[in-house]
Every structure is written in C-alpha cells, then in structure tokens.
Amino acid sequence: MANIEAVAKQAGVSVASVSRVINGTAARADTEARVRKAIAELDYQPNSAARALKVRQSEQICLSFDDLANPAYIAMTRGVGRELSATKYRLILSSAFSSVEEIVKHLQTMGRGFADGLIISPIYSDERITKLIAVLQMPVVLVGTLPDGLDVDNVRVDSSAGIALAIEHLVETGRTKIGLINGPLNTKPGIRRKAAFEKAIKAAGFKFDKASVIQANTFSPEAGYFAFSEIDDFSKFDAFVCANDQLAAGAMKFASENGISIPGDIAIVGIDNTDMASLLHPTLTSVDLKAEERGEIAAQLMLDRLANPDRASKQITVEPKLVIRESTTKK
Amino acid sequence: MANIEAVAKQAGVSVASVSRVINGTAARADTEARVRKAIAELDYQPNSAARALKVRQSEQICLSFDDLANPAYIAMTRGVGRELSATKYRLILSSAFSSVEEIVKHLQTMGRGFADGLIISPIYSDERITKLIAVLQMPVVLVGTLPDGLDVDNVRVDSSAGIALAIEHLVETGRTKIGLINGPLNTKPGIRRKAAFEKAIKAAGFKFDKASVIQANTFSPEAGYFAFSEIDDFSKFDAFVCANDQLAAGAMKFASENGISIPGDIAIVGIDNTDMASLLHPTLTSVDLKAEERGEIAAQLMLDRLANPDRASKQITVEPKLVIRESTTKK
DNA sequence: GTCAGAACTGTAAACGATTACAGTTTGAGC
DNA sequence: GCTCAAACTGTAATCGTTTACAGTTCTGAC
Numbered sequence: 001m002a003n004i005e006a007v008a009k010q011a012g013v014s015v016a017s018v019s020r021v022i023n024g025t026a027a028r029a030d031t032e033a034r035v036r037k038a039i040a041e042l043d044y045q046p047n048s049a050a051r052a053l054k055v056r057q058s059e060q061i062c063l064s065f066d067d068l069a070n071p072a073y074i075a076m077t078r079g080v081g082r083e084l085s086a087t088k089y090r091l092i093l094s095s096a097f098s099s100v101e102e103i104v105k106h107l108q109t110m111g112r113g114f115a116d117g118l119i120i121s122p123i124y125s126d127e128r129i130t131k132l133i134a135v136l137q138m139p140v141v142l143v144g145t146l147p148d149g150l151d152v153d154n155v156r157v158d159s160s161a162g163i164a165l166a167i168e169h170l171v172e173t174g175r176t177k178i179g180l181i182n183g184p185l186n187t188k189p190g191i192r193r194k195a196a197f198e199k200a201i202k203a204a205g206f207k208f209d210k211a212s213v214i215q216a217n218t219f220s221p222e223a224g225y226f227a228f229s230e231i232d233d234f235s236k237f238d239a240f241v242c243a244n245d246q247l248a249a250g251a252m253k254f255a256s257e258n259g260i261s262i263p264g265d266i267a268i269v270g271i272d273n274t275d276m277a278s279l280l281h282p283t284l285t286s287v288d289l290k291a292e293e294r295g296e297i298a299a300q301l302m303l304d305r306l307a308n309p310d311r312a313s314k315q316i317t318v319e320p321k322l323v324i325r326e327s328t329t330k331k
Numbered sequence: 332m333a334n335i336e337a338v339a340k341q342a343g344v345s346v347a348s349v350s351r352v353i354n355g356t357a358a359r360a361d362t363e364a365r366v367r368k369a370i371a372e373l374d375y376q377p378n379s380a381a382r383a384l385k386v387r388q389s390e391q392i393c394l395s396f397d398d399l400a401n402p403a404y405i406a407m408t409r410g411v412g413r414e415l416s417a418t419k420y421r422l423i424l425s426s427a428f429s430s431v432e433e434i435v436k437h438l439q440t441m442g443r444g445f446a447d448g449l450i451i452s453p454i455y456s457d458e459r460i461t462k463l464i465a466v467l468q469m470p471v472v473l474v475g476t477l478p479d480g481l482d483v484d485n486v487r488v489d490s491s492a493g494i495a496l497a498i499e500h501l502v503e504t505g506r507t508k509i510g511l512i513n514g515p516l517n518t519k520p521g522i523r524r525k526a527a528f529e530k531a532i533k534a535a536g537f538k539f540d541k542a543s544v545i546q547a548n549t550f551s552p553e554a555g556y557f558a559f560s561e562i563d564d565f566s567k568f569d570a571f572v573c574a575n576d577q578l579a580a581g582a583m584k585f586a587s588e589n590g591i592s593i594p595g596d597i598a599i600v601g602i603d604n605t606d607m608a609s610l611l612h613p614t615l616t617s618v619d620l621k622a623e624e625r626g627e628i629a630a631q632l633m634l635d636r637l638a639n640p641d642r643a644s645k646q647i648t649v650e651p652k653l654v655i656r657e658s659t660t661k662k
Numbered sequence: 663g664t665c666a667g668a669a670c671t672g673t674a675a676a677c678g679a680t681t682a683c684a685g686t687t688t689g690a691g692c
Numbered sequence: 693g694c695t696c697a698a699a700c701t702g703t704a705a706t707c708g709t710t711t712a713c714a715g716t717t718c719t720g721a722c
Contacts (some may be wrong), residue, residue, distance in 0.1 A: 003673065003677090003678055004679060005678080019679070046678085046679070048681090049678080055679085118678095
C-alpha cells in the first residue's frame with residue numbers, strides 16, 4: 001500500500017531522498033536514519049514494476065523450456081542458476097504446461113518489461129517459436145540446435161557424436177543387432193537422434209534397417225516400457241540405444257519383469273546421464289550431453305551479452321561423453 | 332523500441348485507441364485495422380512493466396521452493412501449473428540456488444509489482460521466511476506446515492499419518508527392528524519425520540531407540556547411500572523408513588552392491604511416491620504425500636483468494652496414502 | 663433533414679519509481 | 693566571520709501504459 005511518497009512524508013524528506021537511500025546513493029546519516037525508520041514503520045517495499053519501467057531493467061532473466069518433468073532440463077536449470085546467483089540478476093523459470101501458443105504468449109509478455117534476457121531451450125520443432133525469437137527485442141540465448149536463419153547466441157551439444165560414441169562402444173563390446181528407442185518425431189531431439197543413429201550404424205559397417213527404430217511418443221519411462229512391450233521378437237536385437245535415460249529406465253523395467261537379462265540378452269545405453277543412471281539396476285551406461293554445463297555456458301553468454309549488447313553472436317558446441325556402467329558391460 | 336505513442340502516430344489515431352484495440356475494447360473496424368497494421372509494421376509489443384504499474388496487476392503467480400532437485404517439488408509444480416493454465420495467470424518459478432537471504436530478497440522484489448500472488452513451500456525452518464510472509468503485502472498460500480502465528484491460506488499433508496501407515500505396514504509384514512533414514516534436521520520435514528517416527532514406533536508397541544535414527548545431511552541419493560554405508564551392523568535392523576524416495580534409492584544401491592537383500596534382509600519404505608519408485612529394483616514401497624494434489628489445491632486457493640481478497644484464510648489437509656510395492660513384500 | 667442515443671475517439675491525469683538540474687547546507691581554511 | 697567547494701537535498705520531468713471524462717461521429721427512426 002505505502003508508496004515512496006508516503007515514506008517521504010513520514011520521514012519529512014523528499015521522494016528523491018528516499019529513492020537515494022534505497023539505492024545507496026550518498027545521504028546524510030541523519031536523513032538515512034529517518035528514511036529507514038519510515039520504511040520500517042510503513043512496511044514499505046518499492047514497486048518493482050515502477051522501477052523496471054523507469055530504469056528499463058527488471059534484473060530478471062527468464063529460462064524457458066518445454067518439459068519440466070525431464071531431469072536434463074532440471075540439470076540445465078541448476079547450471080544457469082548457479083552462474084546467475086553471484087550476479088544481480090534473478091532467475092525465473094517459465095515452462096509450458098499446455099500449448100506452444102501458451103509459451104509464446106508467456107514469453108512475449110515477459111519479454112518487454114519483466115525480463116532482461118531470455119534463455120530458451122525449445123524441444124518442439126515449431127515455427128512459431130523461431131519466429132518469436134526473431135521478433136523478440138531482447139537478448140536471447142538459445143540452447144540446442146539453432147534453426148536456420150536465426151542469428152543469436154547459442155550453445156549446443158554434438159548429440160550425433162554422442163550417439164556415435166554409444167554405437168562404437170556397443171560394437172566394441174560385441175553387439176551386432178542394435179536398435180533405437182527414439183523419442184517423439186515432433187521434437188528436435190527425436191528428429192536428430194534418429195538421423196544420427198542411422199548415420200552411426202552405417203559408419204559402423206552395418207546396414208540400417210528401418211525396423212530397428214522404435215518410436216516412443218513421449219520421453220517418459222512409461223513410453224520406454226511400452227516401446228519394449230511392443231517388440232515381438234527380442235532375438236532380433238542384442239542392444240538398444242534409448243533417446244533418453246527415462247525411456248531406458250522404462251525399457252529396463254519391462255525387461256526385468258519379463259525375464260530379459262540386461263546386459264546378458266540386451267545391452268542398454270541411455271542418453272543424458274541423469275542422476276537416475278547410477279541408481280537403476282543394473283546401473284545404466286549413458287551418454288552425458290552435459291546439460292548442466294550447457295546451462296552454465298548459456299548463462300555466461302547472457303551475462304556477456306547484457307554487458308555488451310552489440311557484440312557479434314557466439315555459437316558454442318559442447319562435446320558429449322560416454323559414461324560406461326553395468327547395462328552394457330556387467331560380466 | 333516502439334511504444335504505444337509510435338503506434339498511435341503510425342496509425343493516425345490516439346494512444347487511447349491503440350490501447351483499446353490491444354485490450355479488446357470496442358473500436359471501429361477501420362480503426363482496429365489501422366492499429367493492427369501499425370503494430371505489425373513496428374513489431375510493437377506492449378511494455379508489461381508499464382501495464383502492471385498502471386493496472387496494479389502482473390497476472391503472474393510465483394511459486395517458490397527451495398530444492399529444485401527434489402522430484403516432489405517438481406510434481407507440485409506440475410499441479411500448480413495445470414491448475415493455472417486455464418486462467419489468465421502465468422506461473423513463474425523461483426528457486427533458491429544458494430542462501431535463504433537470496434530467496435527472501437528475490438521474493439520481496441518480486442512481491443510488489445512482478446507477481447500478484449505467492450505460493451511458497453519452504454523446506455528450511457527459518458525465521459526470516461516466516462517474517463517475510465507476514466510482511467509481504469500480497470496473497471500468500473503456504474504449502475507445508477504453518478508456522479505459529481501465521482494466518483495465511485495453507486495446504487498440508489498429514490505426514491505423521493503417512494509415517495504411521497508405513498510402520499503399520501512393516502509391522503504387519505513381520506518386521507520388528509525398524510530404523511529411520513532421516514533428512515537434515517534443519518529442514519521442517521526432517522524435524523517432523525523424526526518426531527512422527529518415534530511416535531509411530533511407540534504406538535506399534537516397540538520401545539524407541541535413538542540409535543535407530545540415522546541422520547542424512549541432504550535429501551539426495553548420495554546421502555542415502557552414505558547413511559547405509561555408515562551402518563556397522565545390519566543385523567540390528569530388518570526394515571528402514573527413508574525420509575524420501577531419493578534417500579531410499581541411495582540406500583538400496585548400497586544394499587545391492589553389498590549383498591544385502593531387499594526385502595529379504597531389509598525392507599525399505601520411501602516417502603513421496605515419486606516416479607522413480609516404480610523404476611527401482613526392487614520397486615519401492617512408498618508413502619504418497621500427494622505433492623501434485625497439494626500443488627493443485629494451492630493454486631485453487633490462490634485463485635479463490637485473488638477473486639475474493641477478504642475471505643478468511645483456509646487450511647486444508649490432505650491424507651497420505653501408502654503404495655505397496657516389492658521393497659517390502661516380494662517373496 | 664432532424665434528433666436522440668449509441669458508439670466511438672481523444673485529451674489528460676494517473677500509476678510509482680528514478681534522476682538531471684538547480685538550489686541549499688555544511689565545513690574547512692583563512 | 694567570510695569564502696568556496698563539496699556534499700547533500702528538493703523540484704519536476706519522465707518511463708509506457710490505462711482509463712475517466714468529455715467530445716465527436718454514426719445510425720436509424722421519424
């Protein structure tokens with residue numbers, strides 16, 4: 001309720017003095033004391049919207065992604081948050097709970113006035129998001145593959161190389177009949193992982209068989225479980241790469257319930273190397289796509305851009321790393 | 332860059348008309364068309380801070396919790412998000428990445444101007460947060476146990492009853508030497524679970540032994556693993572309740588690595604019934620504390636309060652539910 | 663064509679802060 | 693006590709919207 005004018009009156013000074021006390025500009029000790037007293041008495045808190053309007057800064061950075069349930073994004077958030085916590089910027093999160101439209105509108109409103117910068121990691125391959133980014137008049141850092149024609153700061157991971165690592169490892173450990181449990185094809189990772197898988201299989205000297213790709217319709221454990229349950233003949237396979245750890249966990253659950261030995265009958269490689277990988281039984285070999293590190297880098301790019309609005313945009317690529325555990329090697 | 336005045340000039344109308352077109356108040360078709368054209372030509376987006384300042388609403392609700400890595404909070408977020416997505420309110424998340432001070436400051440700034448309401452679920456038992464809530468001049472819904480003297484909307488779960496359910500189940504299935512892997516004692520759940528455990532053990536007719544409580548220093552799998560590794564003599568126990576599923580997962584990992592059979596030697600009950608419970612091996616019996624439902628209810632309380640600022644505060648309690656799986660029963 | 667009423671539009675005053683700029687006070691040095 | 697610079701303070705404009713109010717333009721009935 002109380003505004004700066006009320007505080008000024010209570011303290012017997014001008015609004016300018018109150019503002020200066022709040023913002024730490026020089027003031028006589030006497031003045032400062034009276035202002036602080038008045039602030040305390042009135043429970044005054046400055047209105048951030050008014051401040052943001054005037055100084056054209058909100059000191060907030062918005063991180064936006066599509067799937068809160070996906071641990072990889074949580075890791076990314078951790079990276080961004082850690083990097084930001086030493087600065088004046090606060091992190092706010094925006095995650096879509098229904099449609100792409102919702103997220104576009106959310107970001108648009110946030111854009112002018114409520115956030116100084118946007119770090120976005122879109123999972124869905126959707127025109128509208130690309131268009132939004134192009135139009136948004138604020139610093140944007142995109143995490144993930146940069147859509148054509150968009151020239152913004154970017155950090156990505158070479159996930160194809162990650163899939164190749166997984167395939168090489170499987171081949172080296174003697175697997176020859178390798179399948180892919182892929183994520184949905186309306187997502188960017190879904191599209192890219194399928195292509196990368198085909199390429200890596202061929203590079204390993206096998207011929208690529210369409211039937212070796214099983215499409216899940218989400219990135220969830222349930223989808224992984226269901227994908228495995230649809231396989232009629234497991235003898236056609238001796239290994240699977242799964243598009244993320246959650247799919248892998250679901251598949252492993254089905255295997256354990258149905259007497260399929262892992263890694264005895266089938267080896268499994270997950271992707272993302274999330275915390276769960278080492279908790280599963282057997283522990284899960286997984287390709288670390290460095291989500292947390294990408295988050296850190298994204299935040300650094302953003303801070304750098306905010307300090308230096310006119311520099312050319314930077315594109316940074318992170319290298320994946322294969323973490324070998326029991327699901328491909330035990331005994 | 333472009334503001335409403337620029338649009339007005341470009342369209343040859345007054346700023347009031349532009350504002351009306353944007354906000355859907357009546358306008359002649361002709362006027363509307365010209366305004367829309369100008370908006371498109373200038374890539375105009377209204378400044379949210381200015382709007383929020385004028386209308387005294389941000390249409391944002393802030394959800395704040397302390398531990399982003401904890402799946403229970405993610406579930407809660409899902410509940411809040413779903414409930415809010417049909418309304419005009421947007422959800423923004425604030426999670427502390429370092430100190431309590433940081434979160435208090437964050438919420439304070441957010442408070443006046445950037446958010447219309449605050450849903451907060453503090454895990455740390457800290458004076459400063461209680462004080463903040465009391466002072467904050469905006470609707471607050473607190474998820475969790477209400478600190479003394481605070482009269483705000485509240486939704487909580489009877490977690491003591493949950494622990495009692497767990498103990499009863501263990502006793503019924505023949506366990507007699509039950510321990511607790513507790514979370515940190517500077518957190519509210521840590522404090523409450525310990526007390527509830529002692530009470531339930533006594534209610535079951537056993538005498539309570541201090542040594543049966545093992546303190547972990549975080550709610551993470553690593554802490555659970557470490558807690559189990561500290562136990563010198565497993566023959567003293569035939570069951571453990573763990574303060575959350577993550578601790579349970581870590582403990583089970585240690586057990587599996589060290590030839591302790593679960594549930595053969597030791598039965599395990601987790602708390603929260605997170606997604607991971609059904610993916611572990613063996614699957615984990617867990618007390619569902621209904622985090623998602625609590626999120627939904629919190630959002631409903633908030634919406635109701637926003638529509639009806641003067642009503643008395645409501646306190647709602649949710650009942651926990653025990654979900655029995657293999658870690659207490661298999662064979 | 664007139665007129666009443668409805669429908670629309672423009673002017674200008676807010677909302678609550680920040681900050682040039684000009685004016686006032688303070689204090690040191692003589 | 694005077695002078696001068698440094699230190700502080702107050703006035704008022706400004707940020708980009710919304711909206712009450714008054715003024716204007718339509719519309720349709722007569």
